[in-house]
Amino acid sequence: MTEITTNAPARIDSPSKRIFKEFIEDRIAVVGLLLFVIVALIAIAAPWIAPQNPYDLAQLDIMDGALPPGEVSFATGQTYWLGTDQQGRDMVSAIMYGLRISLLVATVSLGLAITIGTIIGVVAAYFGGKLDSFIMRIVDLQLSFPAILIALILLALLGRGVDKVILALVIVQWAYYARTVRSSAIVERRKDYIDAARCLALSNRRIMFRHLLPNCVPPLIVVATVQIAQAIALEATLSFLGVGVPITEPSLGLLIANGYDYLLSGSYWISIFPGLALVVTIVAINLVGDRLRDVLNPRLQK
Template identity: 85%
Template sequence: MRIAREFCEDRLAVLGLVLFLAIAAIAILAPWITPQNPYDLAQLDIMDGGLPPGSESFATGGTYWLGTDEQGRDMLSAIAYGLRISLLVATVSLAFAIAIGVAAGTTAAYLGGKVDTLIMRVVDLQLSFPSILIALILLALFGRGIDKVIIALIIVQWAYYARTVRSSAIVETRKDYIDAARCLALSHRRIMFRHLLPNCVPPLIVVGTVQIAQAIALEATLSFLGVGVPITEPSLGLLIANGYDYLLSGRYWVSIFPGIALVATIIAINLVGDRLRDVLNPRLQT
């Protein structure tokens, strides 16, 4: 209750949370609330291609509030479906990256010695390279596909969580309750994951909130560069790339509106993450 009360004291954070929940709801409910499935060829009409925002359909008489692209694809529907792909890739990769990073970081902090040195050298080596570079190399090896992008993002992100958990866990391992658990001859796995890990969750929540925004941005960048998701299931990044060639011809809506949706999603998540960081870390509170 304290965390919720302090979180709600920041109006920008509340606005970010409401915006993100609205975006997530649109993405989840896209098949039921959008006027068309933009990637079902049977629902597209070439006569509706390139219509500006607010135009009426020649085929159905409906209104395209955000216009259409060259194939007659409703941009409002395309953005909703694109959000589904972007959020799916980000959340799935986040879940697996956290699981791997938590296991590695907790093990390194608890066992220490050579195990800690080995794990942290791998983490340091990975973090010394830009994330986009590692992802590009991996996708050049794996090829395009949603599953390939998810695997690449897991490999890119796990090191952040490993370092975060290790930093918190090292402090906890020196406390009396860990010594008491060892005196009771509890198994290492039980001590690490039932006693040590729960006390490392607050900083993990903050890092996870920030990293999901970074994952969305990274996936959009990869798709924009043509190495991310396939064109049959485009995300926001691929929608922006598809409309890039039409900017100079005046058909700004094909690229600008997906870009606005992407920026709004990232800003909303960052607002929530910044407030959670302040609430969960008393040292940052004034």
């Protein structure tokens, strides 16, 4: 009597589950993701967990100015674990509030730039012809100039302010997403499912945004992850140069600039600790972005 065995069909994971499993195989990327989550939570909860509001004059004491790390306040007895700046601001609290502004500017500008760039890229790829050529020449022209140069010119015209910085970063970044989406959409446009949608007399808008765009998301995620780190660095650079956010709404770049003049006098902590917070944030995002690039790009998978 022969025994008949049947092989159960292999279980196929969903794309999201596959991406998650491949992502957590890289421990360095997981550490980067955890660091970014911690930084984001600290920034969100800063008004509730910060020892003081560093920009409330009623909470500052000039006698606590430029205290080194670990010193105790003369007036309140509070321990300043990372020291204070020249105005008596607690550096721990200042960094928490600075992270809020830096992440706010980066995420809002990222969302607006992705929306604008994605729409323009899909439209250019779908219709092609002269419209595509015209849009791509504008993209090429913008990308030929350094982002910092364009942002400096825009802020010189617009003035200082969080909203002005966001607008400048949106104008600087949208071209990256337009080119990325357009490149993916051109490949997808030639596939059979687009021809089938046209045969069904679906509207151009539905074909572009219900059928074409979802297949262009993976490379868009990778570019967005890299660009948010660049947006944080660019905003910090602009604030350091004095053309970014105003002093009443400080970011990490402005905190670094405030302590730069005191480095040679020995008050290193005023500038060094915000700089370390900025580096940790950017490195954490880049670690996540590099791993997502490997997971979402089949050519880079082993």
